[in-house]
Amino acid sequence: MDEKNKSRQATLPPSLNERPTLKTIAFMTGLGITTVSRALKDASDIGAETKERVRLVAKQVGYQPNRAGVRLRTGKTNVISLVLSLEEEVMGLTSPIVVGISEILASTGYHLVITPYRFSKDALAPVRYVLDTGAADGVIISRTEPNDPRVALMMERNFPFATHGRTEMGLAHPYHDFDNEGFAYEAVRRLAELRRRRIVLLQPPQHLTFHRHMRKGFDRAVRDFGIEAVPFNSVDIDNSLVEIRAAFETLMSAPDAPDGIVSGSGAGSIAVIAGLEAVGKRLKHDVDMVSKVPSDFLSWLRPEVITMNEDIRHAGRELAKAVIARIAGTPAEELQSLSKAV
């Protein structure tokens, strides 16, 4: 039959009320598919008037590039993957970070994909998955360690990513971090100002980088203000609330109990308060407390606690901006930011 009479690529009228493709626009404008493709990306070898016409028709029919097509041909996924531990689900830091990232991605072509992992020891698996399958153009990770194998892997493969938290590997990569050192220093300073003399720190787990930062700020302030740091390693902010409460019940009922507490986590603070109140101590009277918090719920219910807010949503925004810029080629050194308590 009449199958060979094509001088154009696009000969058959693409049926309406199907999703428009380049072919649709090519047919409507009488141009070649290639021309339409290049016109839409504003290539230099397409006439100005043609571009205008193509853009108009594209808009008219509501053209949106088929992501699978682009991805297959170019390898670009237009996806940012947020790697999440299903366990760090204590007091939901996830919400605000997801919201922050979404806010930024909304005005770009990127989609946000959640890539979960179940146990801390599997933290590398999701990253490997993304790298091996090319599931995303960039990755955001959290719970960063000083010597983080995920960072090493992605750097080695030259894969764009940003970390919530810093590393200590001598490698420059995009990150956003809260100034935990500043937080701890300031926290101790405030307690010192309130004439507290024996201060304890509920700190992050040892293996996370920000443990060091917080510790550093705490220790420095302790020296600067002549405070006695109460040794305390039985629990950290990753322990369950029940464990934290138990530990603080013990600690606070000892004869040499601390009179000041710095808590590195809002959720942890709840358990701390429960613990100290269980042994009859009262905030502001027997003990003062400064807590880092992700939202202001604690100050509503226990205004006696001094809170310093870590804006996780802002962190999400910064991280999203950083990965995208990294993908676009911005040097990692320019994509590192720190934020203070607000």
Next chain:
Amino acid sequence: MDEKNKSRQATLPPSLNERPTLKTIAFMTGLGITTVSRALKDASDIGAETKERVRLVAKQVGYQPNRAGVRLRTGKTNVISLVLSLEEEVMGLTSPIVVGISEILASTGYHLVITPYRFSKDALAPVRYVLDTGAADGVIISRTEPNDPRVALMMERNFPFATHGRTEMGLAHPYHDFDNEGFAYEAVRRLAELRRRRIVLLQPPQHLTFHRHMRKGFDRAVRDFGIEAVPFNSVDIDNSLVEIRAAFETLMSAPDAPDGIVSGSGAGSIAVIAGLEAVGKRLKHDVDMVSKVPSDFLSWLRPEVITMNEDIRHAGRELAKAVIARIAGTPAEELQSLSKAV
């Protein structure tokens, strides 16, 4: 040159340490690409021994189907989209639902994509986007309304979805919902048991379906237990904490203030407590309160409040299971579930 001597599809040895494709396996096994493809999907026209061989090699080389290829050819995205309001970010219900969904999707081939929208009036936009671009195989939405245009649209297009919350459109669709009627009824019952007689309800906004459920349970209990329901419509759980506190300050300082409170939201309860305490009332003495909560933080800080837990993570799991089953063809009627406070 020697370019036409192919009796096989796969002639050129696919370079190693590139991502393996069907071609790689075809080359290694000496089979055709089609055969490999069909062998891996256990098609009936492939020999048992061949299938075994193909599976072995596939596993050996770590073959994972290229999603873009599959998606382009079949239209199947292997993506579930969670449609999220960037505003419902009060007290993060997002975290647990994301975690719950992820838990289920982890053992399937599905990825989770977050599709956000900014303002309530744009709620339809993300759904339309997914439908128009084929961005996902299924959608999960929340903040369901009795007559929900999103539901209408997806039903009309016969697109798989599940809703967090029910509708009242006479259409059967998959949903998971918390038994808000049961919650409110039980809440009032408990307050009645504590000899409270004038009870107020901090309810969801009128336009959401579960407003009706909660209201219904509340009103029925009020009748059953001979309680006086205190009229209160100045704020709902979608108002800011500051607004809620202000409203409750006013309410609780009135001469005929309620002596019992039912709160439909954990975050809202915080503001309620702040409000009543600001005017000198005390929980358990002047007033009792029952609150629906998504986590147990409230009972740690205000054990005087009676809490009833809504397991959002479980809801996420149920919703994920429901969409997937719907995609697989299970009738909507079999994918509807309700859960009670735990």
Next chain:
DNA sequence: CAAGGCTACTGTATCGTTACAGATTTTGCA
């Protein structure tokens, strides 16, 4: 006015997969 260069456009091949329509060999049975 020929040669070269520029502008504007286009066809072909390809990414990885699967639907479809064969093709080849083996088996079953009269």
Next chain:
DNA sequence: TGCAAAATCTGTAACGATACAGTAGCCTTG
């Protein structure tokens, strides 16, 4: 033995996009 049916396997085309290598026409320029 002959031949249809069954059992296996395979090539081609297509999904939608883009990289690449053109082509055609027109304008300079010496």
